[in-house]
Amino acid sequence: MDKDTIKAHKISKDEYDKILEILGREPNLLELGVFSAMWSEHCSYKSSKKYLMGFPTKAPWVIQGPGENAGVIDIGKGYAAVFKMESHNHPSFIEPFQGAATGVGGILRDIFTMGARVKANLNSLRFGEIRGNSKVNRYQRYLVKGSVAGIAHYGNCMGIPTVGGEVSFDECYNGNILVNAFALGICKSDEIFYAKAEGVGNPVIYVGSKTGRDGLGGAVMASDSFSEENQSLRPTVQVGDPFAEKLLMEACLELFKTDMVVGIQDMGAAGLTSSSFEMAGRSGSGMKMYLDKVPMREEAMTPYELMLSESQERMLICAKKGTENEVLEVFKKWDLDAAVIGEVTNTGNMELFWHGDLVGEIPILPLSENAPVLDRPVEKPSYLDEIEKLNLAGCGASKSDIQSSFIAMLKEPEILNKAFIYEQYDSYVGTDNIKKVGGLGAAAIRVKESGAMVAMAADSNPRMNYVNPRIGAALAVASSGRKVAMSGAVPLAITDCLNYGNPENPEVMWQFKEGCDGIKQACKALSTPVVSGNVSLYNETDGSSIYPTPGIVSVGVGKEAKNVVPSHFTKNGVTLYLVGETKGVFAGSLYMKVVEGRTAGTLPEIDFTKERALWDLALNENFNLEFANSVGVGGVAMTLAKMSAVGDMGGEFKMLVDDNRDIFDESFSRAIFGVKDEVKFEQKVKNASLSYQKLGVTGGDKFSINEVSINLCELKDIYFNEFEKIIKA
Template sequence: MQDIQQSLKAHKLTQQDFKQICSLLGREPNLVELGIFSAMWSEHCSYKSSRIYLKGFPTKAEWVVQGPGENAGVIDIGGGIVAVFKMESHNHPSFIEPYAGAATGVGGILRDIFTMGARPVASLNSIRFGDLCNKNTLGTKHRYLLRGVVKGIGDYGNCMGIPTIGGEFSTESCYNGNILVNAFSIGIAKKEEIFYGRAEGIGNPVIYMGSKTGRDGLGGAVMSSDSFNEHSASLRPTVQLGDPFTEKLLLEACLEIFKENLIIGIQDMGAAGLTSSSFEMAGRANSGMRLHLDRVPMRENNMNPYELMLSESQERMLLCAKKGCEKRILEICQKWELDCAIIGEVCEGDTMELLWYDEVCAKLPISPISENAPILQRPVKIPQYLSQTTHKQVGFHPSHSLEEVFKTLWNSLEISSKQWIYEQYDSSVQGNTYRSNEGDASLLRIKENGVGLALSIGCNPRLCYLNPKEGAKRAVAKCGREIAVLGAKPLALTDCLNFGSPENPEVMWQFKESCEGIKEAAAFLQTPVVSGNVSLYNRSDDMEIFPTPSIAMVGIIQNPNEAMDAKFKKVGNALYLLGKNKLEFSGSLYQKYCLNELMGDLDPLDLKAEQQLWKCLYQGIQTHCIQSAKEVGSGGIAITLAKMAILSELGCKIQLDVAELFSESPSLAIVEIPQDRIQDFERITKEYGIHSTYLGYILKESYVQLNDIRFKIKDLRQTFYHHFVEIAQKL
């Protein structure tokens, strides 16, 4: 009995789990079977704590080809072409081993894309760290983590020849013990050539292809379903090691196999490796499967069934081939210098039978493990901290001068250019990048049908901490708004829901509320959720991260040459604010850096106003009334105008109440209007019911004048492009 208890503890299984396992099997499990249950019923693989709140996400629209449930979501972008995209986390591995963790995070999300039959064409990322500016060992550690993560992302993507064209970065002390690394990728395919992760057809062979299996990554899925503590450094062996050059070969081999129509289904061996891929493929098709584990290509000596089933070695795929096509698949793999072996076949029934040199080493029912894992309804409780934060009125302090606040915010890490990061990513490879890393959305030309895809990613975790539901709604709206200021139409989104421990009722309340916010915003704004990921246990000792529901959105513009940018165009043109500035400071940069607090609540987001703003921007850009545009984000109007100025080298003169300059109300955009088109512009704003405010005009002089204070563009550029570099490179 003592041995069983120790085994259950090592596998993060409860006594209740063990009873359920024994009931399913009619006996006690052996070690291989226990390991399989542990991986498949882990939080990372089963979503057992989160699944009840993921129901009800809007997932359908006329342009949605495939929603959640497969390796990635698929939307129709015209001309028989589809876009395939998803976002996933690699938080825990990246904290333990930043370079390898971030690199394999990129590799994993790319495999999710080309597993669907699509060639990856671009990547984004969202990365969050702790106190980088801290002068003690904490700051040194996070600067080390930052450098490792950025190099891991850059090296893997660059070696694969896939451009990284945008991203998001932020720092908060809540990430001191648990950084976040979220990776997004998008690929392109013909609509009729999408492949799915299913193993069906009795007698069809199951084929292993890719790298050999080693012991790296053992227990990765289980590790990602636990919190960090002082012993977390010992988890390094659970972090996978990636090889982008092998993945490039795997990509090309898979696409060749797809082109020749040799398979029924395919699945990446990601979290839980051969276990998850085999059980999920069989489970989706209601099939059985038999695997001969001794036939799996092995990288190390004396490996056993337990290790082969749970290894998370990278760059591996599991195929369900059409009977008779085995030889051709083996030839293609040999051509691309990949290991390949027929390791099993699809069977009748609902049983996974694992053999080791012709002896059964595990025999398990498939659907209870893959499709019907335990669902937990964990306790929820409104966080205690909200009783202190929500009743605090937050405004602009009268003692703060315009010049003081502007310089403080402009010098912050959030505002400073992340060029040091982006320069390590190849953003122009493949030759289809129209715009990257300039703020707002990135833009990609799709050569197959000529359209442009706008990609945005973001979330303000401070807002989600103060009000998880409204913060999540604003994350959806902001990503859509960044696409709308380009003149593109937002179509669909993927999410990566990063939260603390589900064993904490306050965290589960945050999760529940955030899901409701995404559901409400995505449904109203007609941007369905087509794929996603949940990452829980993002905590260290007693510190939970802020709720961080990262959103990545995809939009379309028919002619990418007509996309709008944020550069001022002509001296004398008028600058207007679209939307109502409601003087909101809760969770703002002003509050963080000038008041050193995080207090207040968020007003409900007016989704109708947000939707109308998108339509107004689209119409204004289509009719050429609007000649530059930028959504108002962190730092408010003052910071947004300064960014527009340094992009164009033209100045501007603005007259506005000081508080209005730094407010961070949602649903705002700044637009440039030619003097002879102002009446047309006013007609459009009236048509869509959008409030507009005249701010000022564009100057030929190289300064930004806010009321009576002038800031030289030369000085603004110097700070903007150099401050972050100095911090990031500091040892």
Template sequence: MSLDTVEHAAETPDAPQPWSELGLKQDEYERIRAILGRRPTGAELAMYSVMWSEHCSYKSSKVHLRQFGEKAPANDALLVGIGENAGVVDAGQGYAVTFKVESHNHPSYIEPYQGAATGIGGIVRDILAMGARPVAVMDPLRFGAADHPDTKRVLPGVVSGIGGYGNCLGLPNIGGEVVFDSCYQGNPLVNALCVGVMKHEDIHLAKASGAGNKVILYGARTGGDGIGGVSVLASETFDAATPAGASANRPAVQVGDPFQEKLLIECTLEVFREDLVTGIQDLGGAGLSCATSELASAGSGGMRVELDTVPLRDATLSPEEILMSESQERMCAIVEPDKVARFLEICEKWDVIATVIGEVTDGERLEIFWHGERIVDVPPRTVAHEGPVYERPYARPEWQDALQADDANKLARPSTSQELREQVLKLVASPNQASKSWITSQYDRFVQGNTVLAQPEDSGMVRIDEETNLGVAVATDGNGRYAKLDPYAGAQLALAESYRNVAATGARPLAISNCLNFGSPEDPAVMWQFAEATRGLADGCLALGTPVTGGNVSLYNQTGDTAIHPTPVVAVLGVIDDVNRRTPMAFAEEGQLLYLLGDTKEELGGSAWSQVVHDHLGGLPPAVDLDREKLLGEILISGSRDGMIDAAHDLSDGGLIQAVVESCLRGGNGARIVVPDGLDPFVFLFSESAGRAVVAVPRSEELRFTDMCGARGLPATRIGVVDGESIDVQGQFSLPLAEVRGAHEATIPALFG
């Protein structure tokens, strides 16, 4: 078949093209023809198809995501906001911290190990591209029912992929979540987060400026893996099969090599130290199509690329396949001509392949050539930033009222103390509330020696300056059950819990990243969920003063007509001046006084109790009070800084009893708990009211602590003391720690070990 050049495309306007197979709608294809004034070449069609996919263009979500900018709170700490590879915040002392969370959901269902591994690899390169050294990763995960046969296929592969890739990079995995729910059957959510650290002056942006500057592709060779990945795997439901353009004997999911990525990281950081690049972009989703078009559109001119100079693993790849390939461990840099030799020298030192594939021009077009023939001639912004924008119809689903009317507060409750005890044990042994140490022990949490808190603590925390002990804390949260009941409140509850988790460790929350996981945007009910969740998150961030720095939208998470629960995952990053003042969750010393902070109400909608005991989802989620969340955060941070709190644990899934169990087991001590007067013991133990935490206060600090809470108007109720080898809820039941530990720790190994 002859090469489809720009000239040939102009001469053959009626030649048939596989636009539909590449995921484009007819009107989108017609718009491409209008932009170019002719039909696109095969290479141009490939580029537009991947760059106009949901994953890259956010065409169904853009109109709602704008709120994150329009409602952004004033925040002096924000250095780089939405629009770059990752957001950057000021951590103090001249340090900047960059972080981002993204999804690799569909690839991880098809090929769990490589899907999850390359999810870690991709997010690490996003952080690297900002100029930062990656220092930690996290992994919020959602799987189908824990006892489903396919969960036994997917989970071990995903966990091995995350651990295998992250451990080989030498990056500690400091936190995340593992949630089981049948709604994720066939659509696991594998979200990955990375944190990086740099000095303010080391921030780099993705832009190609300066006519004559060279475009250098460096890292791994380009292969046939992941071709068309973002156009289909991340943009269609699983009724779709192999991505268009992907040969049956080539993997649709990218194949990762963490050792190559480690070399790429060190090589890139050395290049940064010598100030050899004017712009840089990682190659992730959409590969070279993304890197070239985004660099050119963000710069001041055009770009010319000689595609046949790209180093290949597979010599049979067509130009279209090279442009669409999502082979991992690749970066693209813009380098001034007099610095090219040194750039290549450093790449050779690190055994990283580097090739000059083009240059920045003084024009306004992205031109790509294949053996001297022009196969792409496009305005780069139309590829990278001016894709379709859809105002998808959305409507509150008809079933929402009935769902909310099915009140969980009316479910049958335990009628005796013995039944209450049995339900506590059933809760703490349930897959979602059980210990995840079988999973997290497969991750290296302490490599590099700067991890000061890691799972199962409320937030992960790393030291970023070994002299001053400056540190950052990060937590991720998201409750799809809450969001199904009320997407607006559900998104705010995810934000509030993540904010609370960071504050509970003593760090001051600064900013957020998010990963918005939803079903098909072509379903008005799903789009309503998305619109409400986005609105809730934007309003919540404004109230808490935590700007959105970036993130990811993952749509089409459904099998057939069955969508996942709306699952906005929110990552909050905070800063702590001295990690030695961090607050752990463990009740570590007998005699510590236990205080419940906040108000407990009869709020069981979407609760762990309603799921575990009754397999029920209905009613309203807990009410959100963001002013209370902010006040609680201030108390937790002040108490940590001033030595008034020895331990803290936020109250969320499973309520007070789950938090007490986790803190007792973590510290190896029991507790005597007293139910406050006027409060139903069942509600006291199982309610999931928001804006609450349980803290352990040294006896010597009790008066100072209660005075602080009283002065600031935060309810603080003394509920017990750390003591003995049992959890005694006085007047109700006693649970020996050994029995609780056995129930809590046996579930996950029994399912997957």
């Protein structure tokens, strides 16, 4: 085969030599395309797999860990939560509406493929600088509006609430935005379905929408950096149809009530190729597929296109032999295409036929289960030596005006209320959402079948990951879990979406290695295993990579939904406490970025014992709390300001500090508590060996903390209205 064709498929010389070894001959174009897709970074994790080994994945409550379409945990009374997080970064940068929409569609299929009815969506979004009138600024605003509209369109049409999420902005994302989608579903713990194809002679059935040419090369495109030459790749972005997916979900859930399904797999990245090879590979089976029987919506499609198309709303089912007609009838009832396109064999090979002719034959296990694992070079980034000594006290920072610093930070897009975004989402459809939507704390839903609640929270601090990738990643685990605990639920497990730059850059691979080490450390120490996840590399444009951004969603369970704890001020006259130690941590902080104009410094280690003690305090004192919230970006000042604005009440607060700027400090393992019984609470904090201080009492039409004072109306006007002014500029 000619070198240009091999290069166009992103196959290296070593990989091509391995293909020759596996096949014992030259591949044809169809076979090369299959290898290219399955061995892409997006599908094979060939650069990252080495570092994913050793993630804590087991616990008594874990039913299914990584390796399936989604993770599953036991939530009590015979029910399970099924959840996962995925990226759709490259497609969303190229075509924001469809890229983000199909990202939502894909993660939904991962959940209901497991037999669960999807109950909630979250999203974790990163954009570049949206302020200003440069071409880049205008394009970033276009990307925000398009991505949000796509997310809203798909979720709203499906009737699945988007209950929360997070959004932040930094120039490092000007060339690569991040659109990470999370979904969670509920099912009976003994009615979970897996992606397998076994049983010789069992039929392989294609169901859902017809196949077109949209999305061709999507997995390979997602495994490459951007440049001026390849940013116009709209044909590789899929087009979604949420109404078709709604029908597909209902049809699958109906089918799951029968005894006809052996296994089922979503056709996601690499389409029919990945779904068929993975189902057979996990089962040690072979498979025959008759590609001319695949339902098509375009004329003159080829076997190559059918295997590699990433058309949306499609599934592959392995059914029990003899049930074919009954399965087809279920999908016919829901007005969906369905066709028997193959059967399970015991050859261990994938045999692809086209109008009776064998057009491709590939051993399955070497392709699906034994993809290349790369040992890429790693090197500590040189920038770290330049920034590690530039902490607040050591970088020549002057003591700026605290009031003006407060206003400047409050006006930062990542702090401002994102009503422009979340009001486009139907957040209460299904009547399961039990927390006020507004960007504070974890989201929570009611499990109607058991009366329990499931809380979920997304977190990642890119600046702290830039300053220290290991501690930054560990902090994302700790912070997301803290948000869940502050809502009254026990954090049980996480899913991740590891967004990094170009793995061919040794410094990026060092960041990735360190990030994985941080996640392992935090998950082990906090007893929140990893049950599912995704890796997104090559987030780089013209040689400039994003900050390391390991997105984490923590999921937890509370026994009774009625005990959910609000995250904002709820009534006047409530005494506030800050629990946790303030240590003057400004490395990677919002204050450093806004006031000092740099992302720099040295982070301290996380004390996981105190972090877990803080969670346990919130959970044990659940009935003594009016509200609670984790302290995060912008420190105590920004946390209180947001709680005040959302709660529509002020308060005069005094924080004991060594330096007045410490109201913006971002020390770890801290939370704000609104308490009913102060004596009891203080005793519990002392018993937990945690430091605390009383901050003040809620109420009034003014918000103040130390040297900062602002009228509540002005605070709310900035917090609730400024973001929309920026985005519509």
